[in-house]
Amino acid sequence: MPDADRPAATHPDADLAWCHEAVQGVSRTFALTVDTLDEPMSSYICLGYLVCRIADTVEDADHIAPDEQAALLREFDAALDPADDTTAADFRDSVGPHLPPERERSEDWQVVANVERVFATFEGLPPEVREAVVPPAREMATGMADFVERYADAGGLRIETRSELEEYCYYVAGTVGTLITNLVTTLGNVDEERTERLYAVAEEFGLLLQLVNVAKDVHDDYTEENNVYLPAEWLAEQGVPQEEVVAPENREGTASVVSRTAGFARGFLDGAQTYLEHVPLVEGNTLAAWTIPYLLAVGTLRELSAHPERAVTGEGVKVSREEVFAVVTAAHQHGRDALPRLRESIASEPFHTAPSTAD
Numbered sequence: 038m039p040d041a042d043r044p045a046a047t048h049p050d051a052d053l054a055w056c057h058e059a060v061q062g063v064s065r066t067f068a069l070t071v072d073t074l075d076e077p078m079s080s081y082i083c084l085g086y087l088v089c090r091i092a093d094t095v096e097d098a099d100h101i102a103p104d105e106q107a108a109l110l111r112e113f114d115a116a117l118d119p120a121d122d123t124t125a126a127d128f129r130d131s132v133g134p135h136l137p138p139e140r141e142r143s144e145d146w147q148v149v150a151n152v153e154r155v156f157a158t159f160e161g162l163p164p165e166v167r168e169a170v171v172p173p174a175r176e177m178a179t180g181m182a183d184f185v186e187r188y189a190d191a192g193g194l195r196i197e198t199r200s201e202l203e204e205y206c207y208y209v210a211g212t213v214g215t216l217i218t219n220l221v222t223t224l225g226n227v228d229e230e231r232t233e234r235l236y237a238v239a240e241e242f243g244l245l246l247q248l249v250n251v252a253k254d255v256h257d258d259y260t261e262e263n264n265v266y267l268p269a270e271w272l273a274e275q276g277v278p279q280e281e282v283v284a285p286e287n288r289e290g291t292a293s294v295v296s297r298t299a300g301f302a303r304g305f306l307d308g309a310q311t312y313l314e315h316v317p318l319v320e321g322n323t324l325a326a327w328t329i330p331y332l333l334a335v336g337t338l339r340e341l342s343a344h345p346e347r348a349v350t351g352e353g354v355k356v357s358r359e360e361v362f363a364v365v366t367a368a369h370q371h372g373r374d375a376l377p378r379l380r381e382s383i384a385s386e387p388f389h390t391a392p393s394t395a396d
C-alpha cells in the first residue's frame with residue numbers, strides 16, 4: 038500500500054490493546070514472548086506476529102480450495118507491498134466469503150476478519166519498524182502461496198524430502214527469525230560483525246521451533262489440516278505411505294520418523310543458543326522473551342524422545358504447565374551465562390523437578 042493511502046488508526050490505543058489481546062488467543066509461544074518483552078518492542082513483535090499469523094491462517098485453511106488459498110496469499114502480499122495499490126480492505130473483501138460464520142469463528146479467524154484493524158495499527162508504528170517487518174512477512178506469504186500451489190492436486194501439503202521440509206520451515210518460521218533480527222539490529226546500534234552473526238543463526242532459531250512443532254503435531258496436522266510435513270522419503274524407509282501416517286498399524290514406523298525429525302531439530306539448538314548469546318537488548322527487547330521458547334523447545338524435544346508415539350496418536354506431546362511456569366521464572370532470573378546449564382538440565386528431566394531449580 039502506498040504511503041499516501043495509509044489509513045490512520047481511528048482509535049489507536051483501543052486497536053493496540055485489541056492486538057495484544059488477540060496475540061494471547063492465537064499463539065502460546067508469542068503470548069509468552071509479547072508478555073515478556075518491554076515496550077515498545079512488545080508492540081512491534083505483537084503486530085509483526087499478527088501480520089504473519091493472518092497469512093498462516095489462510096495457509097492452514099483446508100476449507101478453502103488451494104488455488105483460492107494461493108490467490109489470497111498473493112493478494113495479502115500485495116496489500117503489504119508499499120508499491121502496490123492493493124489495500125487491507127481489498128484483502129478483507131476477498132477473504133470475506135471464506136470466513137467461518139461469526140459464532141463459530143476461532144481466534145485465528147477473528148484476527149483475519151479484523152485484518153483492517155491489524156493493518157491500521159501496524160501503519161501507526163514507526164516507518165523503520167514497518168520496513169523491518171514487511172519484507173520477511175511478504176517472503177512468508179509468497180513462500181506459502183508457492184507451497185500451496187505445489188501441492189494443489191494433493192488436497193494438502195505432502196513434504197517429500199528433508200531439504201523440502203527445511204525449505205518449508207524457512208518460509209513459515211525462518212522468516213520470523215529474520216523479522217525479529219531486522220527489528221533488533223535496525224533499531225539498536227549494533228555493529229556489523231554482531232549483525233552478521235545474528236542473521237547467520239536467526240533462521241536456525243526459527244527452524245528449531247518449527248521442526249519441534251512438525252514433530253509433535255503429526256496427528257493434528259493430518260486430521261485437522263490435511264498436511265503431512267514428515268518427509269515422504271523418511272516415511273517410506275519405514276514402509277509408511279503419507280496417506281496412512283496416523284493409521285494404528287503404522288504407529289511405530291511413524292513414531293521413528295517423529296524421533297528422526299526431533300533429531301533434525303536438535304541440530305539447530307546450538308545456532309539458537311548462539312543467537313541468545315548475542316541478541317541486543319534494545320528498545321524493550323529482553324533476553325527472557327526468546328529464552329522461553331528456546332528452553333520450552335528443549336523440554337518438548339525431551340518429551341518427544343521419551344514418547345514419540347504420542348505425536349502420532351493425538352495424545353499430545355508437551356511440557357507440563359508447571360514446567361512452563363518454572364521455565365518462565367528461570368528465564369527472568371538468569372542471564373546469558375546460565376543458558377548452557379539450563380539447556381542441559383531441561384534436556385535431561387522436567388525442570389520443576391530438577392534440583393537446580395531450588396538454587
Ligand SMILES: CC(C)=CCC/C(C)=C/CC/C(C)=C/COP(=O)(O)OP(=O)(O)O
Nearest residue numbers: 064065066210213214217239242243246247
Ligand atoms: C531469531 C528468533 C528468535 C527466531 C525465532 C523465530 C520464531 C519465534 C518463529 C516462530 C515459529 C513457531 C513455530 C512459533 C510457534 O508456533 P505458533 O505461533 O504457531 O503457536 P503455538 O506456540 O501456539 O504453537
